[in-house]
Amino acid sequence: MTQLQRLLAALALGAATLATSAHEFKLGAITIGHPYARTTAPGQPTGGGFLKLVNQGASADKLLSATADVSSRVELHTMRMEGDVMRMRQVDAIELPAGGSVELKPGGMHLMFVELKAPLKAGDKFPLVLRFEKAGEVTVTVNVEAPKADAAPPHEHRH
Numbered sequence: 449m450t451q452l453q454r455l456l457a458a459l460a461l462g463a464a465t466l467a468t469s470a471h472e473f474k475l476g477a478i479t480i481g482h483p484y485a486r487t488t489a490p491g492q493p494t495g496g497g498f499l500k501l502v503n504q505g506a507s508a509d510k511l512l513s514a515t516a517d518v519s520s521r522v523e524l525h526t527m528r529m530e531g532d533v534m535r536m537r538q539v540d541a542i543e544l545p546a547g548g549s550v551e552l553k554p555g556g557m558h559l560m561f562v563e564l565k566a567p568l569k570a571g572d573k574f575p576l577v578l579r580f581e582k583a584g585e586v587t588v589t590v591n592v593e594a595p596k597a598d599a600a601p602p603h604e605h606r607h
């Protein structure tokens with residue numbers, strides 16, 4: 449190996465390491481940042497999925513649906529207060545404005561894995577297919593993470 453080859457190899461390795469830790473995916477002008485799901489207890493029928501969508505394109509897009517092998521279906525949910533109770537509601541799509549971003553996070557919009565086939569365990573990874581109205585389809589990897597100690601308590605699942 450020449451000096452230059454060694455340098456290039458080191459750079460490539462550095463770039464690969466960076467990409468892994470950033471854990472993000474690209475589909476055209478859309479970046480899907482850090483897709484993750486919360487761990488679930490045995491017998492728990494549903495689990496939450498979260499990620500950040502950034503649209504650097506000049507036109508708006510929409511997240512229309514998602515599928516994963518870990519559950520019978522994946523729903524798109526929003527949360528809103530009804531009196532003093534947080535309730536989840538299924539929506540047909542999640543709007544992604546041109547040049548804008550949307551964060552799916554605990555206590556807000558999220559993906560709901562409905563009828564889980566097995567508990568989601570910390571450290572697991574699984575593929576998730578996201579379908580956008582214009583950008584099309586992309587498969588991302590979801591990391592299963594235990595909730596942080598300071599996280600909000602699990603929300604009520606009432607529809």
Ligand SMILES: [Cu+2]
Binds near residue numbers: 558559560
């Ligand atoms: Cu939900």
